[in-house]
Amino acid sequence: MSDADPADASPATDRDYAEWLDAFADGGGFALVCPDGHGSLPPRRVCAECGSTDLSREPLDEMGTVETYSVVHVPSPRFADDAPYATAVVDFGPTRLTGIVRDGGADGDAPAVEIGDAVAVDVGERVTDGERLVVFRPAGES
Numbered sequence: 001m002s003d004a005d006p007a008d009a010s011p012a013t014d015r016d017y018a019e020w021l022d023a024f025a026d027g028g029g030f031a032l033v034c035p036d037g038h039g040s041l042p043p044r045r046v047c048a049e050c051g052s053t054d055l056s057r058e059p060l061d062e063m064g065t066v067e068t069y070s071v072v073h074v075p076s077p078r079f080a081d082d083a084p085y086a087t088a089v090v091d092f093g094p095t096r097l098t099g100i101v102r103d104g105g106a107d108g109d110a111p112a113v114e115i116g117d118a119v120a121v122d123v124g125e126r127v128t129d130g131e132r133l134v135v136f137r138p139a140g141e142s
């Protein structure tokens with residue numbers, strides 16, 4: 001998975017992704033699913049697996065399962081004030097989401113997640129510059 005720099009994105013791509021984040025923030029998160037059941041996420045318009053352009057919006061569960069994660073202690077400049085944090089790939093059934101994990105605490109410890117943990121997905125803001133991004137919270141925490 002590429003770590004696309006938003007500066008490289010076209011305005012249309014930014015709008016699609018912003019709309020997707022808006023939907024999530026309103027509790028209406030969705031994935032784009034092709035007729036073969038492959039899941040994608042905006043701003044993608046073509047199925048990454050089979051090339052289908054017949055993508056329909058399917059509701060995305062608010063809970064997913066951590067597939068892999070890594071704790072970042074030395075972040076890129078865009079995340080300078082967010083460290084330490086963990087990035088995680090979370091399985092949401094038809095698709096996966098990549099985001100950062102927060103435990104809601106401000107004690108400077110990296111969030112504790114393990115592969116297989118259930119996490120809730122939310123839309124948060126990057127501490128460093130206020131950009132919106134996908135945030136995972138360990139299940140059971142408010």
Ligand SMILES: [Zn+2]
Nearest residue numbers: 034038047050
């Ligand atoms: Zn497909």
